[in-house]
Structures are given as structure tokens and as C-alpha cells.
Amino acid sequence: MRIALFITCLADTLAPATGRAVVRLLERLGCEVEFPQSQTCCGQMHFNTGYRRECVPLVRRFADAFTGYDAVVTPSGSCAAMVREYHGQVAGTAGDARLSAAVSAAPPVYELSEFLVRVLQVTDVGAYFPHRVTYHPTCHSLRVLGVGDAPAALLRAVRGIDLVELPAADQCCGFGGTFALKNADTSVAMCADKVRHVTGTGAEVLCAGDNSCLTHIGGMLSRLRAGVRTMHLAEILASTEAYDVPSTHDGAERVKSP
Amino acid sequence: MREAAMSEARAEVLHRIRRALADVPDDERPQDVPVARDYSRSAPPGADPAQAAKLLAERLADYGAAVRLVPEDAVARAVADALAARGAARVVVPGGFPREWQAGLTTEGTGTPVRILSDDPRVPVSELDRTDGTVTTAATAIAETGTLVLDGGPGQGRRALTLVPDYHLCLVRAGQVVFGVPEALARLDPARPLTFVSGPSATSDIELERVEGVHGPRTLEVIVIV
Amino acid sequence: MSGATFLGMPSFPGAAKDALADTQLRRNLAHATATIRGKRTDAVGELDDWQELREAGRAIKERTLRHLDRYLLQLEERVTAAGGRVHWARDAEEASRIVVDLVRSTGERELVKVKSMATQEIGLNEALAEAGIAAYETDLAELIVQLGEDLPSHLLVPAIHRNRAEIREIFLRAMGEHGAAAPDGLGDAPAELAEAARRHLREKFLRAKVAVSGANFLVADTGTAVVVESEGNGRMCLTLPETLISVAGIEKVVPTWQDLEVFLQLLPRSSTGERMNPYTSTWTGTGTGTGTGTGTGTETGSGAGADGGEGPRAFHLVLLDGGRSDTLADPVGRQALNCIRCSACLNVCPVYERVGGHAYGSVYPGPIGAILSPQLRGGATESDRSLPYASTLCGACYEVCPVKINIPDVLVHLRARMVDGGRRRPVPKPERLAMAAASWVLAEPSRLAAAQRAGALAGRLLPGRRGRGASRLPGPLSAWTDARDAPVPAEESFRAWWRRTRR
Numbered sequence: 005m006r007i008a009l010f011i012t013c014l015a016d017t018l019a020p021a022t023g024r025a026v027v028r029l030l031e032r033l034g035c036e037v038e039f040p041q042s043q044t045c046c047g048q049m050h051f052n053t054g055y056r057r058e059c060v061p062l063v064r065r066f067a068d069a070f071t072g073y074d075a076v077v078t079p080s081g082s083c084a085a086m087v088r089e090y091h092g093q094v095a096g097t098a099g100d101a102r103l104s105a106a107v108s109a110a111p112p113v114y115e116l117s118e119f120l121v122r123v124l125q126v127t128d129v130g131a132y133f134p135h136r137v138t139y140h141p142t143c144h145s146l147r148v149l150g151v152g153d154a155p156a157a158l159l160r161a162v163r164g165i166d167l168v169e170l171p172a173a174d175q176c177c178g179f180g181g182t183f184a185l186k187n188a189d190t191s192v193a194m195c196a197d198k199v200r201h202v203t204g205t206g207a208e209v210l211c212a213g214d215n216s217c218l219t220h221i222g223g224m225l226s227r228l229r230a231g232v233r234t235m236h237l238a239e240i241l242a243s244t245e246a247y248d249v250p251s252t253h254d255g256a257e258r259v260k261s262p
Numbered sequence: 263m264r265e266a267a268m269s270e271a272r273a274e275v276l277h278r279i280r281r282a283l284a285d286v287p288d289d290e291r292p293q294d295v296p297v298a299r300d301y302s303r304s305a306p307p308g309a310d311p312a313q314a315a316k317l318l319a320e321r322l323a324d325y326g327a328a329v330r331l332v333p334e335d336a337v338a339r340a341v342a343d344a345l346a347a348r349g350a351a352r353v354v355v356p357g358g359f360p361r362e363w364q365a366g367l368t369t370e371g372t373g374t375p376v377r378i379l380s381d382d383p384r385v386p387v388s389e390l391d392r393t394d395g396t397v398t399t400a401a402t403a404i405a406e407t408g409t410l411v412l413d414g415g416p417g418q419g420r421r422a423l424t425l426v427p428d429y430h431l432c433l434v435r436a437g438q439v440v441f442g443v444p445e446a447l448a449r450l451d452p453a454r455p456l457t458f459v460s461g462p463s464a465t466s467d468i469e470l471e472r473v474e475g476v477h478g479p480r481t482l483e484v485i486v487i488v
Numbered sequence: 489m490s491g492a493t494f495l496g497m498p499s500f501p502g503a504a505k506d507a508l509a510d511t512q513l514r515r516n517l518a519h520a521t522a523t524i525r526g527k528r529t530d531a532v533g534e535l536d537d538w539q540e541l542r543e544a545g546r547a548i549k550e551r552t553l554r555h556l557d558r559y560l561l562q563l564e565e566r567v568t569a570a571g572g573r574v575h576w577a578r579d580a581e582e583a584s585r586i587v588v589d590l591v592r593s594t595g596e597r598e599l600v601k602v603k604s605m606a607t608q609e610i611g612l613n614e615a616l617a618e619a620g621i622a623a624y625e626t627d628l629a630e631l632i633v634q635l636g637e638d639l640p641s642h643l644l645v646p647a648i649h650r651n652r653a654e655i656r657e658i659f660l661r662a663m664g665e666h667g668a669a670a671p672d673g674l675g676d677a678p679a680e681l682a683e684a685a686r687r688h689l690r691e692k693f694l695r696a697k698v699a700v701s702g703a704n705f706l707v708a709d710t711g712t713a714v715v716v717e718s719e720g721n722g723r724m725c726l727t728l729p730e731t732l733i734s735v736a737g738i739e740k741v742v743p744t745w746q747d748l749e750v751f752l753q754l755l756p757r758s759s760t761g762e763r764m765n766p767y768t769s770t771w772t773g774t775g776t777g778t779g780t781g782t783g784t785g786t787e788t789g790s791g792a793g794a795d796g797g798e799g800p801r802a803f804h805l806v807l808l809d810g811g812r813s814d815t816l817a818d819p820v821g822r823q824a825l826n827c828i829r830c831s832a833c834l835n836v837c838p839v840y841e842r843v844g845g846h847a848y849g850s851v852y853p854g855p856i857g858a859i860l861s862p863q864l865r866g867g868a869t870e871s872d873r874s875l876p877y878a879s880t881l882c883g884a885c886y887e888v889c890p891v892k893i894n895i896p897d898v899l900v901h902l903r904a905r906m907v908d909g910g911r912r913r914p915v916p917k918p919e920r921l922a923m924a925a926a927s928w929v930l931a932e933p934s935r936l937a938a939a940q941r942a943g944a945l946a947g948r949l950l951p952g953r954r955g956r957g958a959s960r961l962p963g964p965l966s967a968w969t970d971a972r973d974a975p976v977p978a979e980e981s982f983r984a985w986w987r988r989t990r991r
Contacts, residue, residue, distance in 0.1 A: 011982050013930060017940050018975045020982035039986045045930040050923055052881060054903030058927035065931055147883035176838045180880025187878060188967035189505040193842045194880070195972065223972030226957050272576040275738065278813035279557045285819050286554045292743065295551035301540035301750070321763060387694055387728060407756075407764035420798050421727045421769075425720065443764075444749035452710040452745045453570070455775055455798045458752075458768035463720035466760060467629035467645055468652055468678040469516070470523040476628065476682050477689065478720025478767060 008038050008070050010078040010087075010113065012215070013045035015236075019215045022079050025242035026116060030077065032242075033124060037077075043069040047094065048086040053182045056097055063094045067106035075123065076113040079238045080214050081145025084115040089148060115145055116238055117213055121154040127161045133243045134164030137235075138207035140198070140221065142214040143176050155213055155237055162240060168205045172197070179220035195224050203230050213237045305441035314405040315436035315486050321408025325461030326474040327482040337433065340485050341397060342366030344431050345376050348481070350394035353431075354379045354423050358416025359399060363433065381419055387426060395429030395479075401456075403439045403486075404446045408461065410434060410484065411446060413454040421457055430479040432459070435487045494639065497849030499874035504843040513844055516651045521834075521841045524645075527761025528832055528888070534763070535753070544750045546892040549826035552743055553816060559708040559741045560807065566711025570773020572803040577610075583808045584615035587700065587733055590804055591621050594731050596698045600689075602715060602722045603627035604702025605643060605829055606735045606808055608851040609864075612700065623700065624666070624692050626721035628685050635662035641845025641853060643831040644759055649844050652676040663688050689721065699725035699800070703736040704828070705751060706805070709744045712772045713805065716755055718765050726769050732800035737808050739825040751828060754890035758830035774803045811864035820901045824860045826891040831856075833885035833895060839878060848875065855885035859898040867906065876902040918964075933983070940981040947976030 007030065011023045030037045047062030066087065070076050078084050091110070095103040120126055139159055145151045159167050178184065178194025185191075198221055202210050210225070210232055212218050222234035305314065319329040332340040341363055345353060355364060355378050367376045379385055379393060399417035400410045410432050412418045417433075424430050440446050450456055463478030474480065497503060507513060532538050552559055564574040577583035583606075591599060599616070601607065601623050613634075616623045625634040632647035633640050636658040640646030647655065656676040663670040668688045674680060701722065705714040713734055715722045726732060742751065756765040775798050816822050834840045834854030845853030849871045850861035858879055862872040876899045885895040910917065916924075929935045947958070957973030960966065968974055980988070 013936065016936075016982040017943065017977050020978045020980060020985055023982035024985065039983070039990070041983060041987070042933050044933055044936050047930075050927060052900055052903070053919075053923065054876075054900065054905075054907035055920075055923045055927070056904045056907075058923050061927060061931040143880070143882035143884075147887055174884075176880045176882035176884070178838070178880060180882070183877065183880045185964060185967045187501050187504060187839075188970065189501065189508050190839055190843055190878075191880070192971040193508050194838050197842075219975050220972065223957060223968070223974060226973040227959070227971065268575060271578050271582060274578055275576050275807070275809045275813065276557050276560070278809065279560070279738070279816060282813050282817035283554060283556070284817075290554065292551050292555045292558070295547065295554055297544060297547040297551055298540070299544055299750075301537040301544055301753075303749070325762070325766070391690070391694060404764070409764045414798060421723065425723050425727055443753050444746075447745065447749045447752075452707065452712045452770065453772050453775075455772075456768075456770040457723065458764065460762070460764040460766050462766065463718065464766050465628045465678075465682055465719045466524075467627070467632070467647060467719075468655055468681055470520045470527075470645065470648075471678045473678045473682045475679075476686055476719035476721070477626075477693070477724055 005035070005074045006038065006072070007035050008040050008073040008076045008111070010043060010046075010070065010076050010083065011039070012078060012080045012083045014219070015079060015215045018219065019236065022215055022236040022238050025236065025238040026077070026079050028247070029129060029238055029242040033126065033129060035124075038073070040069045040073075046083040046086045048083060049181050051086065051090055051094060056094060059094050060098045060100070060103070063091050063107065064103055066091065067103065067110050070110055071106070073111045075119070076111050077116055077119045078113060079116045079236055080216070081115045081142050081149050081151060082214050082216055084113050085144040085148035087113045115149055115151060115213060117145075117154040117158055118149065118151050120158060127157045129158065129161070129241050131162040131241045131243055132164050132245045133162050133240045135209050136166040136168060136207045137209045137211050137240065138168050138170040138202060138205040139173070140170055140177065140202070140210060140212040140217065141173055142212050142217045145213050146174060151213070158237070158241060159211065165240075168207055170205060171201045177217050177221050179217050181216075184220060192224075195220060199224050199228065199230065202232055207232060209240070210234045211237055211240055302442060303444040305445070309441055311436055311439065312488065314439045314441050315488055317405040318403050318408060318439050319484070319486055321405065322461060322484055325408055326464070327408075327461050327484050329484045329486060331486045331488050334487055337363050337485065337487055338366035341431065341433070342376075344483055344485070345395070345397070348395065348429055350376065350429060352377045352379060352393045354381055354385055354390065354393050354396045354419070354427065356381050356398055356417060356419025356423055359397065360417065381423060384420075387422060390422060390426040393427045395427045395431060396423045397431045398424055398433070400432055400434045400438065402446050402449050403434045404441075404443055405439050406442045409446070410459045411450060412457045412459065413450060415454070421455060424457065424459070425478055428479055429481045429483070431483045431485070433485045433487060439486070494849050494851065497871050499870045500847055500849070500878040501874060503847035503849060504878070507843040507847045512651070513649050514842065516649055517841055517844050520645065520648045524761055524835045528758060528835065531757040531761045531763060535757070541750055541753055542890055542892050545754050545890055546826060548742060548747050548750060549891050552741060553739065553822055553825055556738065556741070556816065559743055560738060562708040563706055563711060563741050566709065567773050567805055570711050571775065572711070572773035572805055575804060575806045577806055577808045577810070580610035580808075580810050583610045583735060583806055583810065584612050586806050587612055587735065588615055588619045588621065590731070590733055591616065591698055592619065594698055596621070598622040598624065598696070599698040599700055600624050600626050600692055600696040600725050600729065601630075602699065602701040602717065602725045603630045603646070604700070604735060605851060606702045606737050607700060608640060609810060610735065610808065612735070624689070626689050626693070626725060628682060628719060631685055631689070632658060635659065635666070639846055640851065642834060643829050643852070643854070649846070652678060652681065655681055659684050667692060693724040693728055696725070696729045698731045698733070699729040701725055701732065701734045703734050703740055704755065705748060706736055706741045707745050707748065708741050710772060712745065712770050714748065714768065714770045716752075716765050716768045718760065718767065720767055723767055723769055726771065727799055729800055731802045731804070733804045733806065735806045735808060737810065738812050755828055755830055758832040758888065758890040771799055771803070774801060775799065811866065814866065815860075815863040818863070821859065821863050821898055823893050824856065824863055824898060826893050827856050827860065828891060830890055832888040832890065836884040836888050838882060838884070839880065848878065850875070855879060855895045856893070859895055859902060862902060867902075873906055876906065937981070937983060940977055940984070943977035944979050944981075
């Protein structure tokens, strides 16, 4: 199986540690991962903000970049949902038959936890992470993709983890792409409640499957010096006794000395 | 002039609708738009009428109605007891309400004497407002939702009777109880004035806290005849 | 009484900012929406066939809308045959004028009203007041809003933004001015407040000769109108007056009597979280028609409404377009007309929960309002244009919608309509330039890589950067950093790392 990693523009630029963790994790599970270098962005920001025309080249870019692979894996529920649910619509609205054909011929796109649990059928990925963690299910992974219990099942199987339930977990963090700027006051109010719930758990790490939401919640946790760090699900799952991913954004994973 | 404006408005609204539906093929018929009725349209397999009556009683009680399951031969007594307990001295009983179920009310020595107002001729609304309650039958009842349906038929009276007085005692036979909403609607005649009653009147308008009893009868009592 | 109106409301972000600062409002809303969410979840959880009911509800609405002209004509014919009269109104003004004329012809100067979104939408109370006719709202929450000279903020519970103490104060202050005063020593327990409303309104019900209502459903094949309610105020209005005028949007029609078996299950469970609402009344014209049913008709039952009989002697149905045909013209936006006004989408919406209904500047607030109001009103105002953006697209609304309106999809669709509409401007908005620039960068990996390198460099130079994030970004991005640290581009992007280590 030829697996392509779709890193997403956001993780590529702001959270490369997530990408490195996905590669490490999938290779540890015996997969061969490729990174098609012509990839860029799924076009979600343009699409969701109403810029369909500007979204078209990005949809074309995506279809071109991933053609020929058996499956695409991405560490983002939101981007996976964009590709799966809306690329066809963008092509259709643009009236571009060739693009429509390319989109339907593109390989299936899986969010990471879906790929692990449903395709590879593993829940214990051999991870070790001795920290108190709470998990925020991001809206699009929950409601558009329907990943269900997959992320939680993966986390529960991590050795050493102290997984605590997040109250009102299914409430949106208030990111919403350009919503965070256009309706910054409401966005902040929503995020404040999310942060309150997170800190209330006493967790040391907030985990999610989308770096966009983590950037948002993490931005407020950081501003408040709340003492909670954010980590992508991939980074926790990639951690083992010998390999430690301390933080999403510091970019330097450490290999423990024997 | 009004008539002219009216027919103009009618024509224009219809024209706008047809124009708006340009994407609908001319030869499409309503039944070409599929409606899958895969939801439950009958009682669960193996459900018997006694179970439905019991469920009705539970669900009605859940929404604040007082419910009693009573055998046929004890109905007159149950009606008399209910009114006595309520202290209802003047009650309206609509035409067609079974005479034998009123028997307990005419017997001396069963407690407070009850004055029965017949609704023929019709009791004025202001008078209804001063009565202590109403005793009626029902057209059908829905177990799953705890609902009584009145259609103005014999023993049920016009709508005002079960609306203006503050107390409604409703009698329904177990055989009249259906399991769900679809079965009930299939039994009812839409040409008749239908009132679906699920518990006493209620509101949740203040902080979403349910308060039973606003404008309709604040007390609903139900006798299910088994 | 109420002179408040939604006209000229500021656009959503500004209105939301004010609402967010109202701590009492925030608390009232959080409490009320959490309560109703829990009830809905329980009520829906009891049914094994909920998803099948939702699908049937959606499909029936789709069938209706695609053949709306036909069903409206059938409805008109059946209502007329049953002794009712049907009026058509192109817009709000026409609908109001029809109602005012009808009331005038009765010679009455007052009427009682059942809660109705359509009459809110057309500003009926204001039109009646101008004509010297007093309209008394009889739904408890509408009464609270009317006495408080306030605006409704929720489809189902228009006074959801008020708590018991505020309601007590409104009753004490205003009831006496409009009828029976609130009793001395009125407490703030909901039961006491409900009792005060009962007393205040009873005399009005008993003397009213005219009532105005909406309709939850209009059944085309029988001509039957349906009102779903809880308090009994609807029954009072539908039963006691001599003249009943019902105003309903043209999308309220459903094809058949049987279709009600779906909606009478979907609506109460989604709306109040009850298995069934306390009262549902159905009526067919004035009941003087020949009838179409097959039931057990008897001499005592069906029959004309005379003097407190089965109901009003005169029944008028006003069918309102008011932008609905325009909404119908958009095959994607059309589904907003599926709405049965249950308000489940408001109750689960994290945006609504924090800002409340007034911020939406429309009688239809919340997620459904964000897609319905701009379509009904034409989307010409700044406020209308801001509404489709008043959502994070989290999808909670779609998940609970009993008729499966894909609200997130329609929001995005309307955003696109607005962006495309703005393309005709000679001077593009900064946002459009930024989006075009981003699209250009992201269309080619080499440009993205260059931007990442530039970003990493800029990130190092950013002021106020501490540890992992930037605390102050310039321009429109400052809206982010006002309350949240911003991420800075990594020193080495993922693609740079891959190239360095894997090739």
C-alpha cells in the first residue's frame, strides 16, 4: 500500500513536529510513508470564507499531488473533511469536468485516528506517555468525519497515560478559521470556556487531532500561562520509552540516551 | 378593489414560486420525490393492549397528570371519588357521556353532592369559568407520548369544556389506546376539531423550568378503564 | 406597547460584543440552553427510529417545496371548502394590511394573539397599534417581552434572556398598565409568575372577539391548520373568539394528513424536549364544510363555531411570501424553508449560547436565523451580510436539526454568494486581496516554501515574542493576539525537514 502523507499547510508551517511524529508512528507500524512534495493546502480557508474561485487551484493542486497513491493520511480532521466532503463540490461549482474527474479519481483521504483504527485496525500503537492528558474532540472530526471513539481508543491504549475526561468536550473551541478574526470577541468567549474546562481537569497536556484548534486553545493557554501544553494526537502516539516528543511547537524532539 | 389586489397578489406569489422552481423538471410529480417512511408506524411486535394502557398511564403521570387504572365495574365509583377528592361541586358533563359512569354522582351519601351541568343548552363561557371542572371521554389515546385526543364526539363535548374549567377528568378505555402517533392519526378524522392533550397545561418559559398549569386546566386526572 | 424593533440593528460582531459583556445575560443563557439541551437529548434518545423520522421529515419538506404551488392551491381549495377564507400576501406590509383590514371589519379594537413567528416577522403588532388596535400577546414569554417593551431572543422561549427576578420586576411594573395588575407580594418562583400571567390574561381571553395566530403546519389534502403549544393560551385563542386570523409562511404547508405523524414526533422532542407538547389543536376551516375524513361523525361533535362552540365562526388564513419565493429560487439555500421552528439549533449553538438572540438582529436568531434572515430579507444590509459569518461551522446545529437542514453548508454557500456579489466592486476589500494572495502562494509548493522561509525569518523579528508564541501581531491579525498568543512559523518547515532528511 502506497501511503501519502498530507501534512496540511498549517502543520507544515507552524507545527512540523506533528508531521515528523506521523512519519515516525506510521513507520513504526510498518507502513511506508511518502510525502508528495507538490502538495500545499486543501483550500478549506478559502472555501469556508466564501472564496470558491480562489479555492479551485488548491483543489486542483491537491488532486494532482496525490494521484496514484492508495491512501492519503492526514493529521487533521478538518482538512480530511474538506477534501472528502467538499472538493467534489468545488470542482462541480467551477464547472470543470476534468477537475471533477480528477477529484473522483483521487485516493481516499483518512484522518490519522481513522486510518489507524479502521484501516490498519490497531488501537495499541505501542506508545508510552506518562502524563496527565485530556482530549478535545474537534468539531469536524466528530461531526463531519464521524471518527467517533477512535482517538479515545488509541489514547486509552497508551502506556503510562493518565487520561482524564474533558467536560463539555463536544463544544467548539471557537476557532472556526476566519471566525476567530471576524468574530474575535465571540471566539474568545468560547475559547475562554474551553480553557476553563481544560484547566479544570488538572491535565498537563491538552490533546486533539487538529493543529488549528490546538493553536487556538493553546494560544490562550499560553497567554494565561496556564501551565498546560498542547500536543497533537500523533505526537503522543509517536512517543515511546525511547523517544520523547515534549512539545508541539518547539520543533526539537529528543531521543533519550540509553 | 381589495378583491382585485388579492387576486393580483395570489397570481404573483404563485408566479414567483413557479419561477423559483425553474430547476424542477416540468414532468416531475410530487411522488417522484421519494419519501422513505422507514420509521415505526405500528406498535412494537408482541405489544398487547394492556401494555399500551400501562405505558399511557406512566407517560401521563410523568407529565403531571394523576392517572388511575380502573376496571369497568368500578368506573362510576372512581368518577365519584375523584370529584369528591377534588371537592368539585359543580361540574360540566357533555352530552353523550355514558350515564352509567355518572351513576356514582347521583347516589346520595357518597360524599359531597355534585351538581351536574349539562351542556345543552350551551353553558356560557363566563359560567364555565365558574365551574369546578369537566368530566369527559376521549376519542383515542397515544401510549408512547402520554396523549389523550379529543375530537368533540359523544361524551367529549366542545373544546371550551375541557379548556376553561380548571379541572379535567378524562376517561379512556384501554381498547382506545394506541401505541404511537402514526396509529392515532390514522384513526382520527381531520375534518373534526381535534385537541391533543398531554398532561396539564405547562410552561417552561421562565428559565426553562417546567411549571404545570397555566391557562388550560391546571389539573388533569385520567381514568383508564381496563 | 412594544415599540422595539430589529430595524437598523448593528452587524453581528458589534452586537455580539455588547451582548458578551452582559454577565447576567451570559448566565441566563448558559443555564437555559444547558437545561433544554439535556431535555432534548433524553427525549430524542427514547426513540429508536429518530434518524428515520428525520429523514422522512426532510424528504417530505423537499417534496413540498419542489411542488409548492400545487400544494398551496390544494390547501386553498380545501380551506375554502371547509368555510375558511384564504388571503395571499406578497410581503410583510401586505400581510399586515390584510390583517388590519380584517380586524377593522369586525369593529373590534383589541385582539388576543398566540405566539407566532410570522406575525413577528411582518411587524403585525406595530401595524395594529398604528391602526388603533391593541394586540395582547398571550404566550407567557411573549407577554414578558411585550410588557418589558423588549425584543424576543429565541424562537421558542422569546424571553430566554430574562431570569425570574427580572420577570417578576417586569410583571410588577407593567401588568397593571394593561389589565389586571400583578398581585401584591408577588414572588419570583416560576409557578407564582405563571399564576400571575394566568390571572392577567384570563379576562382578556374571555372577552376577546378576535384572535390572531400562526400555524405550525397546514395540511394541503385536508385544509387542516395545526397549532402546537404548551400553555393553553393557543387553545383559548383558537376556541373562544368569533374571528380567527392565522398568518403563516407559504412553506408551512405539508402535503398530507399522514405527514403529521412525522412532524408531531419531530417537533416536540426537538423543541421543548417533551415526548409531546401539552396541547396540539387542529381545525379545518370553520368546521362547516362537508369534511373529507372517514371518522365517526356524530351530531354533537363537528359543527360550526357559534357562541363558544367548536371555535370561531370566521376563519381567515393569510399566506405570506415575504421573501420565501426568493429563498426557494436558490437550490442550496432553499432547504432553510424546511425549518419547523423547533429551535434545537439555537440551543446547541455555542455562538448563540454566548451572545443570545438579539445580536442576530432578526426575529429568527441562531444558526437558522443566520441562513434564513439574509435570504428572506435579501441580504442587502451590513447586518444581513454579517450573519452567515456568525458561526464557526462546528456542525452541532445540523446534527440536531429534525428536518436535516445542512446549516453549515448553507452558511458557506451564502458566504460564497456574498463574496461573489462583492467581486463587482471596483475597489476590492482587503480581505479579498489577502485571499487572492494566499491562493496564489498556496497554488505552488515553491511559493509556499518561500513564504515559510520568510515567515520563519519574520517570526524571529516579531515584537513581544516569548517562548512559543507571539503576543502582538499587527493589523487585522491583532484580533487574534488581543487574547491569544499567536504561533510563529517554525524555523524549519516540515517540507524542509523532509527534504533535508529524506532525500
